[in-house]
Amino acid sequence: MAMTFQGTVTINAPREQVYEFLTDPARVSRCAAEVQKIDTIDDTHFKVVAKVGVGFVKATFALDVEWTEKTPPSVATAKVRGNAPGSAVEMTAGMQLSEVPEGTKLDWKADVMVAGVIASVGSRLLQGAANKITGDVFACVKRTLEAPAPTGA
Amino acid sequence: MPDTATLGGIGRPVKRKEDPRFIRGKGTYVDDITLPNMLYMDIVRSPYAHATIKNIDASRALALPGVVAVITGKDLEAHGLHWMPTLMSDTQMVLPTDHVVYQSQEVAVVLAEDRYVAADAVQLVDVEYEPLPPVVDPKKALEPGAPLVRPDKGTGTNHIWHWEAGDRERTEQAFASADVVVAEDIYIPRIHVASIETCGCVASFDRVSGKLTIWMTTQAPHAIRTVFSLVSKIPEHKIRVISPDIGGGFGGKVPVYPGYVCATVASILTGRPVKWIEDRSENLQADSFARDYHIHAELAATGDGKITGLRIKTIADHGAADAAANPSKFPAGLFSICTGSYQIPTAHVEVDGVYTNKPPGGVAYRCSFRVTEAVHAIERMVDRLADELGIDPAELRFKNFIQPEQFPYTSALGWEYDSGNYPAALQKALDKIGYQELRREQAEKRARGELMGIGISTFTEIVGAGPSHTFDILGIKMFDSAEIRVHPTGSAIVRIGVQTQGQGHETTFAQIVAEELGLPVENIEVEHGDTDTAPYGLGTYASRSTPTAGAATAVAARKIREKAQRIAAHLLEVSPDDLEWVDHTFRVKGAPDRAKTMQEIAFAAYTNHPLGMEAGLEAVTYYDPPNLTFPFGAYVCVVDIDKGTGQVKVRRFLAVDDCGTIINPMIVDGQIHGGLTMGLAPALYEQIWYDEDGNIHGGTLMDYLVPTSMETPAWETDKTVTPSPHHPLGAKGVGESATVGAPPAIVNAVVDALSHLGVTHIDIPITPWRVWQILQEKGVAGT
Numbered sequence: 058m059a060m061t062f063q064g065t066v067t068i069n070a071p072r073e074q075v076y077e078f079l080t081d082p083a084r085v086s087r088c089a090a091e092v093q094k095i096d097t098i099d100d101t102h103f104k105v106v107a108k109v110g111v112g113f114v115k116a117t118f119a120l121d122v123e124w125t126e127k128t129p130p131s132v133a134t135a136k137v138r139g140n141a142p143g144s145a146v147e148m149t150a151g152m153q154l155s156e157v158p159e160g161t162k163l164d165w166k167a168d169v170m171v172a173g174v175i176a177s178v179g180s181r182l183l184q185g186a187a188n189k190i191t192g193d194v195f196a197c198v199k200r201t202l203e204a205p206a207p208t209g210a
Numbered sequence: 211m212p213d214t215a216t217l218g219g220i221g222r223p224v225k226r227k228e229d230p231r232f233i234r235g236k237g238t239y240v241d242d243i244t245l246p247n248m249l250y251m252d253i254v255r256s257p258y259a260h261a262t263i264k265n266i267d268a269s270r271a272l273a274l275p276g277v278v279a280v281i282t283g284k285d286l287e288a289h290g291l292h293w294m295p296t297l298m299s300d301t302q303m304v305l306p307t308d309h310v311v312y313q314s315q316e317v318a319v320v321l322a323e324d325r326y327v328a329a330d331a332v333q334l335v336d337v338e339y340e341p342l343p344p345v346v347d348p349k350k351a352l353e354p355g356a357p358l359v360r361p362d363k364g365t366g367t368n369h370i371w372h373w374e375a376g377d378r379e380r381t382e383q384a385f386a387s388a389d390v391v392v393a394e395d396i397y398i399p400r401i402h403v404a405s406i407e408t409c410g411c412v413a414s415f416d417r418v419s420g421k422l423t424i425w426m427t428t429q430a431p432h433a434i435r436t437v438f439s440l441v442s443k444i445p446e447h448k449i450r451v452i453s454p455d456i457g458g459g460f461g462g463k464v465p466v467y468p469g470y471v472c473a474t475v476a477s478i479l480t481g482r483p484v485k486w487i488e489d490r491s492e493n494l495q496a497d498s499f500a501r502d503y504h505i506h507a508e509l510a511a512t513g514d515g516k517i518t519g520l521r522i523k524t525i526a527d528h529g530a531a532d533a534a535a536n537p538s539k540f541p542a543g544l545f546s547i548c549t550g551s552y553q554i555p556t557a558h559v560e561v562d563g564v565y566t567n568k569p570p571g572g573v574a575y576r577c578s579f580r581v582t583e584a585v586h587a588i589e590r591m592v593d594r595l596a597d598e599l600g601i602d603p604a605e606l607r608f609k610n611f612i613q614p615e616q617f618p619y620t621s622a623l624g625w626e627y628d629s630g631n632y633p634a635a636l637q638k639a640l641d642k643i644g645y646q647e648l649r650r651e652q653a654e655k656r657a658r659g660e661l662m663g664i665g666i667s668t669f670t671e672i673v674g675a676g677p678s679h680t681f682d683i684l685g686i687k688m689f690d691s692a693e694i695r696v697h698p699t700g701s702a703i704v705r706i707g708v709q710t711q712g713q714g715h716e717t718t719f720a721q722i723v724a725e726e727l728g729l730p731v732e733n734i735e736v737e738h739g740d741t742d743t744a745p746y747g748l749g750t751y752a753s754r755s756t757p758t759a760g761a762a763t764a765v766a767a768r769k770i771r772e773k774a775q776r777i778a779a780h781l782l783e784v785s786p787d788d789l790e791w792v793d794h795t796f797r798v799k800g801a802p803d804r805a806k807t808m809q810e811i812a813f814a815a816y817t818n819h820p821l822g823m824e825a826g827l828e829a830v831t832y833y834d835p836p837n838l839t840f841p842f843g844a845y846v847c848v849v850d851i852d853k854g855t856g857q858v859k860v861r862r863f864l865a866v867d868d869c870g871t872i873i874n875p876m877i878v879d880g881q882i883h884g885g886l887t888m889g890l891a892p893a894l895y896e897q898i899w900y901d902e903d904g905n906i907h908g909g910t911l912m913d914y915l916v917p918t919s920m921e922t923p924a925w926e927t928d929k930t931v932t933p934s935p936h937h938p939l940g941a942k943g944v945g946e947s948a949t950v951g952a953p954p955a956i957v958n959a960v961v962d963a964l965s966h967l968g969v970t971h972i973d974i975p976i977t978p979w980r981v982w983q984i985l986q987e988k989g990v991a992g993t
Contacts, residue, residue, distance in 0.1 A: 058901050113912075142333045145257040147341075172341070173257025173313065176905040177495075178913070 058176045062167045062187050066195045069160040070202040076130040076154055078202055079163075082122070088197035091190060093117075100124075109141075111179035111186045116141035130154060144173030163195075212794040212807065217724045218731030219794075220939065223876035227736075228455075228716045237455040243412045243425045245483040249278055251473050252328035252486075254318040254335045255496065256310040259567040259904020260344035260357060263308055263337060266318055271334040276327035280335060281476060282318045283307040294441060294471055297433075297464065297683055299538065300370070301362075302531040302570055304468045309342070311359055311530040312569045313904050314495040316468040321476050321484065344567035344904035348504065348527040351566050359530055359565035370532055370563035375546040375623045381558040384519030388510035392594045397973045398583050399897040400502040400527070400568075402494050402908075403575050404916050405711075407457025409497060410487035411470050413477040422478070423450045426470060429459040429709055430535075430749025433686055435741045437466060438474070453739035459711035460888070461573040464535040464751050465498045495909040498534075498571030499898060502527040503583045507548075509591045515601045517610050520549055520557040520622070522587060528563050531570035535751070536579045537681040537688065543579025546623040547672040550588035551632045551842060552610040557622040567904045576888055576949040578673040578752035585669040589954035590971065593665075597965050602649075603958065604640055607668050608633060618935075625672060627840045628934045628942075631868070635930045636668050639844040639866040642928055648848060656966060659990070661851035663963025666844070667955035673943040674757025674839040683748060689834040690758035691745035692766045694723060696827040698816040700809030701733035707747015708759040709739045713945055714877045715755060719763050721873055722939065726767030727774075728794025728808045745830055753841070753943035756873065757934075762833035764938040769829035773815075777827075778806040780820040839934045839942035843867040845955040851963050853992030856982030858894060858960055864926040865951070870934045870942035879927055882948045887922045889952025895921065897975050964988075 068075055079085055082103050086092040094106040105120040120139030127133050134151035150167040171183065179186070218224040231237050268280035283305035286292040293301050305316055318335055322328035345351045345359065351368040359368050385391055411426040422444055428434050431451040439446040456463065473486040488497070503524055510519035526542060528534070536543045542561035549557050563572075574580065592610070596603040611632040612619045619627040640646075648664050655662045678687035691707035704719055720734035738744055747759060771791065778796035779786040782804055789796045796811070798804040806814075815827040848862040865882055872878050895915040898908035908914040915921075933940025953974060960976050961969055967988040972980065985991035 058903050058905055140257075140336075143255065143257055145339065145341075170341075170903075172259070172903060172905060174491075176257075176901070176903070177313070177907055177909050180901070180905070180907065 058171055058180060060169045060171070060183065062169065062191060064165055064191060064195065066163045066199055067157060067159050067161070068163060068199050068202050072154050072156050072161045073130045075161045075163065075202055079152060079198065080127060080133050085198065088194050088201060090193065109186070109190070111175055112182040114175060114179050116144060116175060118146060141175060144171065144175040146171050212728050214725060216730070217728060217794065219721055219725030220871065220873050222721065222874065224717055224721055224731055224874055226714050226717045226877065227720065228714065239407055239455050239457055240410050240412060240425050240427050241487050243454070245412065245414055248412070248483040248485055249321045249323065249476065249480060250325040250328045251476055251484050252320050252332045253316050253469060253492065254320065254332050254337065255492070256313060256315045256317050258310060258339050258341050259313045259346065260342040261310050261339040262342060263306060263310065263317070264340055265338040267336040268318065270336065271320055271331040274327060274331050274334060276323040277331045278321045278323065278480065279476070280318055280320050281305070281472060286475065289475070291471065291475055294466060295437070296531055296533040296570070297466070297535040298532040298541065299684065300532040302533055304471045312567050313906055314492065314569065316472070316496070319472045319476065321480065346566050346568060346900040346902060346904050348525045348564040348566050351564050359567055368565040370528060370565055371541050372560065372562050373542045374558065374560040376558035377556055378558045380556040381519050381521055384556050385508065385510045385521060388518055389513035390511045390595070390598060391508060392591065392598045393506070393508040394591060394594055394971045396505040396507060396587055396590055396971065398501040398503040398505065398586055399892070399899065399974065400499045401575060401892050401896045402497070402499055402898055402914065403460035403462035404494065404914065405458030405460055405462055408488040408490060408493040409463060409467055409469065410485070411473050412483060412485045413474040414483035415477040415481065417481045421448045421450065422474065423452065424474060425452045425454060427456055427463050428453045429463045429711060429751050431709060431739055431741050432707065432746045433683060433748055434466065436686060437684065451741045453709050456711035459751070460576045461500065461535070461751055462497055462575070463711065464573060464749070465533050465571065467497060491910055494914060495906050496569050498573040499529065499569060500571070500573050500575030501583060502572070505583065505587050507587045507591050509595050511595055515595070515599050515606050515609050517552055517554050517595070520554050520588070522548055522559040524561040526561050526563045526572065527566050527568070528572045529566055529568040529570040532563055532572065533570035534572035535574065535683065537675055537683060538685065539680065540579060543574060543581070544672045545580040545584045547581055547625060547670065548584035548588050549621045549623055550585065551612060551630070551668050551670045552588070552592070553612050554622050559623065568900055574752055576885065577946045578671060578675070581671055582950045582953070585950050586954050589667045589669060590957060593958045593961065594970055597970060603666050604636065604645060607636060607666065626837060627670065628837055628936055629932050630670065630840060630842050631930060631932045632668060632842060635842060635844040635866050635868055638928060638930060639846050639864055642866070643846045643862065643864045645846065661853060661963045663849045663851070663959040663961070665847040665849070665955045665957065665959025665962055667951050667958065668844045669951040670840055670842045671753070671947055671950055672838050672840055673753035673946065674835055675752055675754055676758065676835045677837060678834045686748065688748050689832050690747040690754070690762055691830065691832045692759055692762035693745045693830040694763070694766045694770060694828060696727065696770060696812045696815070698813050700729060700812045702727070702729055703735045703737060704763060705737045705744045706759045706763065707745050708750040708755040710750060713750065713755065713881070714874065718756065718873050718877060719760065722760060722763045723767050726764055727770060745832070753945045755943070756941045757839045757937060757943045758833055758835055760941055761835060761938045762831040765833055766829040766831040769831065770827055773827060774808060774811045776823065777811045777814050777819055781806050781811070781814055781818070836936045839870065839937060841867070841869045841942040841944060841947050843947055843951050845951050847955040847959040849956070849959040849963055851960070851981060853985055853990060856978035856980070856985060858976055858981060860890065860923040860956065862926065863923055863955070864928065865948060866928045866930060867944065867947050868930045868932050869944035869947060870932060870937065871940035872929065872931065873939070873941060878944050881944050882927050883925050885946065885948025886925050886952050887917055888949045890922065890956065891917050893953040893956040893974050893976060895975050
């Protein structure tokens with residue numbers, strides 16, 4: 058089943074800083090409690106292991122991510138493909154950053170295609186689960202980027 | 211003096227002989243079979259409904275300690291076993307070599323030393339797919355340019371077959387000259403048998419003797435043995451199929467599933483026994499479904515309600531393979547019973563089978579080959595006509611019933627109904643439920659704005675296939691068999707070609723022998739399900755056991771009685787013609803005190819038989835029924851609808867059944883109670899549907915609501931008895947009547963409750979959501 062998720066977040070931080078943070082898998086993944094492991098393959102490829110709960114279904118996804126476009130400091134898109142037991146997921150995720158008086162406006166969008174157990178068992182719960190995850194992630198991104206720079210040391 | 215009551219003969223509510231072991235947990239199901247050195251098999255399944263397989267990498271699975279092998283379609287291809295025949299002479303992938311055609315399709319199998327290791331290893335088989343667009347709607351599948359489900363067929367279309375029956379021209383004339391024509395689109399959704407025991411097998415190939423033994427959840431062990439022999443080229447005497455205790459079949463255990471074949475191949479390749487048992491989700495998601503009929507039905511009638519014609523066009527969604535188990539001449543099963551209990555002068559029915567990207571099947575879920583679909587269509591349409599004409603649905607039925615004196619009756623679609631008394635059954639039902647009083651109550655409630663409905667279903671079934679001149683499965687004729695051996699001390703063993711999955715054969719068939727031979731039922735052992743010992747038979751489904759093997763048992767017993775009469779004559783020193791069989795004893799005519807019981811005769815058969823006569827007392831019969839049997843019934847359902855929630859409550863349900871002679875009334879009632887709940891299920895709760903990407907919805911028991919005692923109302927039952935004139939005992943079969951007859955009674959009741967709002971039809975399952983939407987639309991939803 059195909060789904061589209063999108064949203065806008067305004068972050069009180071310079072656009073370059075936001076861009077750099079969001080395109081660094083190691084840093085951004087600290088904002089996703091679901092991510093268990095990240096392996097960087099090369100500049101444009103990395104692997105993610107994430108454990109996601111949809112209702113009573115808890116699935117560990119092994120995902121291959123490829124940056125298909127990176128135009129700092131405004132645009133990045135990635136193609137994600139992966140599997141969980143009995144399920145498969147494909148996603149095209151993109152973001153656009155623009156400068157606004159409050160800092161940086163982040164428009165993000167993800168086209169997700171889910172097949173298998175997650176789609177059949179969790180269909181009614183997917184939207185809610187995705188909203189919760191993305192909500193948590195972007196709240197954390199905002200919080201992290203807006204936090205005062207560490208001092209000392 | 212032995213009498214029927216003390217013997218436990220025909221008509222007695224003998225307690226089921228099989229129950230003590232089931233109640234005590236001492237049954238032996240396939241999963242109870244454990245052999246030394248046994249491997250466990252688990253299956254890698256496709257998350258996609260349609261995809262190309264680019265690569266299968268089993269290296270991570272094989273590295274897991276305890277994993278013995280991973281078998282893929284390419285491995286099977288090397289042995290020519292990657293495709294298998296279905297029971298409908300179609301073909302189905304065992305394991306795919308390059309693409310998958312439905313979600314949860316078997317992709318590879320893992321063999322491990324332990325069930326849990328096998329399950330873990332399934333997750334480590336890396337399959338790379340390239341998704342293809344699926345087609346899940348059979349109407350779209352017929353459109354030009356639709357994704358092709360079966361390119362291997364070389365036909366360039368998803369259309370499988372066209373089948374029709376009846377007189378098209380005459381029917382068209384009937385419609386052209388009709389006063390009234392009513393039409394309705396009726397969808398009977400995809401459902402699943404959801405038997406308590408899932409499917410599975412233990413395959414054990416002995417490399418020394420070359421013998422393959424398979425304990426298998428099958429309703430038709432002999433047919434499976436023959437198919438396995440033909441496909442594998444293993445000589446049939448080297449294959450033994452054992453169907454032990456089976457936890458429900460309902461048609462779902464007739465087909466051959468890829469898992470059976472993979473486990474068998476795995477045992478042959480490894481030389482070790484291999485066990486495969488599905489889990490619940492696999493059972494619901496990948497095993498043969500039932501129904502999935504898109505019906506367009508029309509009735510023509512005179513202005514005063516005499517039906518003059520029936521016309522039906524149907525699209526049958528068969529998923530990715532026609533893996534039904536219908537008799538070979540009947541791709542749409544016995545759907546042509548759709549003229550029902552009515553005198554319909556002319557009819558024409560067409561069915562087109564279509565491939566879609568869904569699991570294969572079309573099995574007869576507790577119904578004799580598409581009879582449920584047929585009965586649903588005609589019983590809905592009769593109500594539709596009654597509504598159109600403003601005639602009471604009971605009155606319209608009385609007006610159109612085939613009359614008792616018209617039997618044997620040949621229907622417009624060519625079936626010869628053996629016997630029936632439809633007006634008597636309906637009258638009994640109406641009297642017993644207090645129909646007129648209910649109609650008064652309904653009128654009062656309607657005036658107050660309350661929603662109450664009364665639904666009737668007066669169905670006729672067609673069961674008990676053969677006869678063999680018309681019925682076969684893959685060419686194997688649909689007779690059935692029984693073999694009886696009476697032991698010297700007067701007990702007996704009966705072996706039958708049919709196989710029980712809970713029907714109570716071990717009791718019913720013993721009662722037939724008790725009645726026919728005058729031996730106590732407790733001294734008669736019934737064996738079935740082992741192809742090495744049971745006589746060849748086609749198995750149990752389609753309510754065929756009593757009509758076929760039950761008849762065979764009676765005929766075999768009568769053969770024994772003939773010989774017994776000659777032995778009795780020898781013992782009594784009279785001519786056999788001087789004896790008569792009275793009170794289950796051979797007595798000398800005119801001197802009834804001079805008599806021999808079967809027990810005495812049995813002993814003599816081994817100790818004192820006449821010179822020139824073979825010793826022993828046994829017989830075998832392969833019975834070919836002269837016709838099918840036509841059980842029927844009149845069901846009345848009363849529902850109340852909650853206007854706030856749309857919830858339908860079945861307040862009363864009365865089932866008056868006529869299955870001819872009743873062998874065990876307790877078992878018959880049990881069959882009807884279970885069948886009614888299985889009829890309630892699709893009417894109100896159960897449906898498996900697919901989203902447009904081919905993801906299953908309803909593939910777990912969380913989403914697929916199988917009714918329990920919580921949902922089941924208190925069923926009321928009654929009987930009329932109209933024996934079959936051609937069955938040796940007059941019996942007709944009853945296992946499926948209620949499943950077939952109940953859904954339209956419930957739907958008719960719900961539609962009746964809403965008919966004054968202009969509602970003429972509701973597709974099943976009638977969920978609260980569906981009813982609530984209608985109430986909203988009509989502006990009558992409560993708050």
